[in-house]
Amino acid sequence: MKLKTIINYLFIAVLAMQLVSCDNKETLDSPFNATPTERLNAQQKELNDMLESSEFGWKAVYYTDTTQLGGFTHVFKFKDGKVDMASDFDDDTAVYSSEYSIDLGSTVSLVFTTKNRIHLLSDSNNYPVAALRGKGYKGDFQFLYYGQENGQIIFKTNRSFEELRFVKATASDWTDLAKNRLMIANVVGATTRPLFRLLETNDGTKTSQFDFNFTAETRYAVANSIETGSSMSYNMGIAYTPTGILVSPAVKVGNQQLAAFTYDAATGNFIATGTAGVTATIKYSNKPLVLTDDYKVLLAGNPRTIYAYIAAFLATAPSNSLLCNSLLNTINASLPSTQKVNRVSFYFNDGANGSYISYSFTGGKSTLYHFVTVTEDPVNKTIILKDDGWLGGSEPTLLKDLDKQLLDPKGLYVKKESFKIAYSNTIYTLTTASNNFRITTYGL
Known part of the structure; x- marks a missing residue:
């Protein structure tokens, strides 16, 4: 065999040995050589080390469901299975201690194992409005670990798979929770x-x-x-x-x-x-962005129409103004404990009775009636109710402040709302043109 041919064979053999050596090294060094359990154990340690590494802990603004709920700020400080936690869920922004664990399953997850502030969002009996009865604030207390990015810890919620990020907290983040409440x-x-x-x-x-x-x-x-x-x-x-x-x-x-x-x-x-x-x-x-003609059905010559504020279902309506709620609360506070405002009803074009406002009460108190005339301000698109006498002759002092709002000389904006409250009846709001008064009613 020629010398040149022998050298070529030797070169190929050496090259093959080097390739095998590199392949073996990559196999030994590859993270995929670890078992799934070993990888999860490594992630478990990684997450725990990360949670304990921040001097002032971590902050998370938790939006549980951005189709119907807002965000709640929480701060956490982790150490040896214990967590100090505070939130702006309510006026109690104090720090509470509880326990947490980092669990292994199909992935690594952070679990708040004993009750603390974050559990207020996952309690199905703790709900903000009737529509969320049995669902609470739709929150979670178990968060699946999805790694780190730019110093932030990335989680996804166990129930809804929504992303939640922990960012490093500062000392002021703990005291700022009370300032959040002031906002x-x-x-x-x-x-x-x-x-x-x-x-x-x-x-x-x-x-x-x-x-x-x-x-x-x-x-x-x-x-x-x-x-x-x-x-x-x-x-x-x-x-x-x-x-x-x-x-x-x-x-x-x-x-x-x-x-x-x-x-x-x-x-x-x-x-x-x-x-x-x-x-x-x-x-x-100072006025609605869009002026509607929703008031026109209440003018003379139209069929009988009734709108009613029913306290049992509308007392907590978010469309009631603070002034409206305050006036109603003042009336109720002045009555015996068994008597409360039950309904404020608006009757328009009620045959021989004309138009009037009726105020009814619980506890056996008699209904009070205020007759009104109805005109319109076609430019500002308001309906104006004017005094036409009380049944019995005199105005009850009890209702003076509330009734004054309903007879605002500049009139009431009437709006047919698109939302519903408790029942399928159409909601109408009546808002004074010169004051911050708005009452929510059902169309009956």
């Missing part, structure tokens, strides 16, 4: 502010407006476009911060996502600012 009053709106609110977006070239309605019990807001023919809406869960609110999903304006709104105490506005002139602002309006 609620600004989101709800003071009685001195107008009742009507809107979300206004500006994409740098065009301004759009959306009717804005917030429900404090669920921390949820709905904003529908007021533009004719537009079905665009923003439905968002709201979480409180010391300086404003966070919303989820974010408000998309142009190609930008705006989630952080800052509160302006002077105007009561919440403002989110993007780049290139892009903004989103939650602001007040």
Whole structure:
């Protein structure tokens, strides 16, 4: 055999040996060489080490269901199976200790094993509104570990598989929970502010407006476009911060996502600012964004119509204003304990009786009747109720302040609402044109 041929064979043999050696090294070093149990054990240690590594613990803004509920801020400090925890769920922002575990299953999960603040969101008997009876706040206390990203711990909830991120907390995050609670009053709106609110977006070239309605019990807001023919809406869960609110999903304006709104105490506005002139602002309006003709069916010459506030079902309606609730509570407080306002009913075009407001009570107290005449303000689209005498002759002092709102000289805005409360009856709201009074009624 020629020398050149022998050298070629030797070169091929050496190359083959090197390839086999590299393959064996990669096999030995490959993470896939570990068993599933070994990999899970490694993840378990990784997660525990990460949880215990942050000096001030971790913060999570937990949106349990962004189709109907807002966000709740929690802070955690983990050590040796114990966790210190606080939240802004309610006014109790104190720190409580409990236990946690990092469990192995099909994946690694963080489980809060003994009761603490986060369990307030998973208790099915603890619900904010009747529609969530038996569901609570739809929260979880077991979170599946999905790794780390930019110093954040990524989880998915065990029940609904929603993403939840833990970010490193600061010392102030623990004390800021009380400041979060103070922001609620600004989101709800003071009685001195107008009742009507809107979300206004500006994409740098065009301004759009959306009717804005917030429900404090669920921390949820709905904003529908007021533009004719537009079905665009923003439905968002709201979480409180010391300086404003966070919303989820974010408000998309142009190609930008705006989630952080800052509160302006002077105007009561919440403002989110993007780049290139892009903004989103939650602001007040002195009248409805869209004036409707819903009041016209109540004018003379139309069929008999009855609207009724029924306390048993509408006392907690989020569409009642704070002033309305306050006046009703004042009346109830002045009555014997067995007597309360039962109904405030509005009768229009009731034959020979004309139109009137009836106030009925529990506990055997007689119903009181206030007859009214009905006119309209066609420009401002309000219905104006004027005094036409009380049955029995004199105005009851008990009802003076409430009745004064209903007979506002500037009239009442009447709106046929799209939402329902407890029953299928259509909801109508009556709102004073010159004050922060709104009462919710059923169409009967």
